[in-house]
Amino acid sequence: MSGFSLSAPVLNRIGPKLSPRLRPVVLGAILPVGLLIGWQAIVSAKLAPSYMVPSPADVVLRLQMEFYGGTFWLDVGSSLSRVLRGFAIGSAFGLAAGLALGLSRIAEGLFGPLFMAYRQVALFAWVPLLSMWFGGGETGKLAFVSLSAFAPVVVNTWRASRAIPEKLRELAAVLTFGRLDYLWLIALPGALPGIVTGLRTALIYAWIATVGAELFLDIAPGLGGRLNEGRDKFEVDLMLVALLLLAGLGMVFSRAAAFAESWLLRWRTR
Amino acid sequence: MNLDIRAFEFGQAAVSRDPVLEIDHVSKRFHVAGRVVQALADISLAVEDGAFVAIVGASGCGKSTLLRLILGLDTDYEGEIRLDGQRVRRPGLDRGMVFQDHRLLPWLTVEGNVAVALRRSRLSSAEKKRLVAEHLELVGLSGFARAWPAQLSGGMSQRVAIARALVNRPRFLLLDEPLGALDALTRLRLQDELARIVRHERSTAILVTHDVDEAVFLADRVVVLRPNPGRIARVVDVTLGARRDRSDPAFVLLRDEVLDLLGVRDRISGPQPSIRGTQQNE
Numbered sequence: 001m002s003g004f005s006l007s008a009p010v011l012n013r014i015g016p017k018l019s020p021r022l023r024p025v026v027l028g029a030i031l032p033v034g035l036l037i038g039w040q041a042i043v044s045a046k047l048a049p050s051y052m053v054p055s056p057a058d059v060v061l062r063l064q065m066e067f068y069g070g071t072f073w074l075d076v077g078s079s080l081s082r083v084l085r086g087f088a089i090g091s092a093f094g095l096a097a098g099l100a101l102g103l104s105r106i107a108e109g110l111f112g113p114l115f116m117a118y119r120q121v122a123l124f125a126w127v128p129l130l131s132m133w134f135g136g137g138e139t140g141k142l143a144f145v146s147l148s149a150f151a152p153v154v155v156n157t158w159r160a161s162r163a164i165p166e167k168l169r170e171l172a173a174v175l176t177f178g179r180l181d182y183l184w185l186i187a188l189p190g191a192l193p194g195i196v197t198g199l200r201t202a203l204i205y206a207w208i209a210t211v212g213a214e215l216f217l218d219i220a221p222g223l224g225g226r227l228n229e230g231r232d233k234f235e236v237d238l239m240l241v242a243l244l245l246l247a248g249l250g251m252v253f254s255r256a257a258a259f260a261e262s263w264l265l266r267w268r269t270r
Numbered sequence: 271m272n273l274d275i276r277a278f279e280f281g282q283a284a285v286s287r288d289p290v291l292e293i294d295h296v297s298k299r300f301h302v303a304g305r306v307v308q309a310l311a312d313i314s315l316a317v318e319d320g321a322f323v324a325i326v327g328a329s330g331c332g333k334s335t336l337l338r339l340i341l342g343l344d345t346d347y348e349g350e351i352r353l354d355g356q357r358v359r360r361p362g363l364d365r366g367m368v369f370q371d372h373r374l375l376p377w378l379t380v381e382g383n384v385a386v387a388l389r390r391s392r393l394s395s396a397e398k399k400r401l402v403a404e405h406l407e408l409v410g411l412s413g414f415a416r417a418w419p420a421q422l423s424g425g426m427s428q429r430v431a432i433a434r435a436l437v438n439r440p441r442f443l444l445l446d447e448p449l450g451a452l453d454a455l456t457r458l459r460l461q462d463e464l465a466r467i468v469r470h471e472r473s474t475a476i477l478v479t480h481d482v483d484e485a486v487f488l489a490d491r492v493v494v495l496r497p498n499p500g501r502i503a504r505v506v507d508v509t510l511g512a513r514r515d516r517s518d519p520a521f522v523l524l525r526d527e528v529l530d531l532l533g534v535r536d537r538i539s540g541p542q543p544s545i546r547g548t549q550q551n552e
Contacts, residue, residue, distance in 0.1 A: 174367045189377035267377045267418045
């Protein structure tokens with residue numbers, strides 16, 4: 001469930017002597033290593049001025065410096081806290097709204113059209129309004145991240161809970177389930193595959209929105225803020241370090257989400 | 271067992287036991303694409319406590335519809351269905367149901383799937399646990415309590431569904447072609463088990479099936495439905511003992527009689543001579 005996979009025959013041709021577990025790792029590393037070599041080559045050949053393209057070694061040095069002597073722990077911590085809090089708030093509301101839309105025809109009739117209209121507005125179009133209402137500080141940032149996590153959870157939960165088969169509703173009737181029993185034992189787990197997809201998408205959106213909020217709203221500790229700082233001070237190495245960290249943390253999120261998904265939906269396979 | 275419909279219609283007490291399930295002049299219409307389809311026409315049937323009644327008929331004769339009405343899933347019909355004299359208004363835990371598809375919840379383990387049927391019961395959790403274990407034992411799946419439905423075969427899944435239907439100790443066990451989706455071998459084996467299980471639980475069982483062998487093998491009475499509109503052609507009493515042999519001449523005769531009523535007799539091998547032959551061999 002790690003996003004992409006290659007069929008075995010193709011992989012066999014690539015490295016017949018490698019163990020099957022190692023093969024995808026090696027294959028996946030080819031391009032990053034190639035990029036690194038190309039980057040170093042550009043620097044060594046002096047094809048670009050070093051203030052525009054610092055060497056890989058410089059970037060590693062900057063990373064070390066930022067963590068040991070700088071504020072990177074605080075920056076990474078602040079960004080992480082923003083994304084997780086925003087994700088939690090947005091997806092909690094999204095889950096409730098999505099279940100209401102999917103399980104109640106009245107709620108769907110009432111809120112469905114409004115929600116579809118809201119979906120047409122690009123996420124970043126909310127930034128000016130939210131910053132007016134909630135300010136450019138922590139509250140405004142959190143509001144934006146929450147809002148970005150909200151929509152994908154709503155859409156997927158709505159669709160999935162609406163698609164609960166009639167046969168299971170009949171079963172619930174035969175077992176004389178009340179509304180709560182139905183929600184807890186049938187609707188929620190039945191919609192879980194869709195909900196998990198929504199949550200994973202929401203996590204990605206929230207991460208993007210976190211960086212967006214840090215870039216466009218008030219300066220505060222955070223990786224987005226450091227990107228701004230890098231541009232203002234013309235420190236390309238700082239910007240590259242921040243970008244690498246954004247990518248790395250995003251990968252960690254997506255791995256954790258994939259792991260959570262396979263545990264939550266463990267009843268599906270085997 | 272010898273209470274027939276006419277006796278019921280005239281309100282005579284033909285047997286000492288009162289019927290626990292009464293289907294009283296039930297008719298049911300559906301509106302399909304602007305047309306009215308008569309699914310059931312004037313069905314009357316009385317079932318006494320502990321009886322095993324099979325309802326057979328070609329597909330479309332309304333036999334599954336009748337079960338839905340007994341369950342209380344649909345109350346929009348003419349006539350009346352009574353359980354212990356009370357009109358059926360909604361589903362209740364006094365009726366356990368096994369569907370043709372096992373309809374297990376894939377996100378619950380085997381024991382979880384059986385336990386959901388006890389969700390609305392007032393028993394203590396220790397008592398519920400004991401009942402679940404006991405019924406898994408009854409269907410021979412004690413070793414699979416923690417398995418997921420996705421790991422089970424079709425026959426095993428249907429056993430879990432049977433355990434789920436029985437765990438409440440329902441007075442009525444309703445079976446809607448419970449073995450219809452299984453392969454022939456598994457079906458035979460589960461028919462034996464079903465006979466044993468129902469005898470053990472002493473429920474009143476209503477089995478809907480299109481398998482005449484299954485009906486004659488399991489039931490005390492076979493209700494033969496004719497389609498368009500669904501109506502009772504005849505009620506055949508099965509006067510065989512508790513242990514039934516599918517190749518016993520008496521069994522074959524009864525089966526042929528039911529097949530006759532369904533209008534599919536020609537496909538069965540010649541009637542009397544072959545039976546005589548078997549008897550002579552014994």
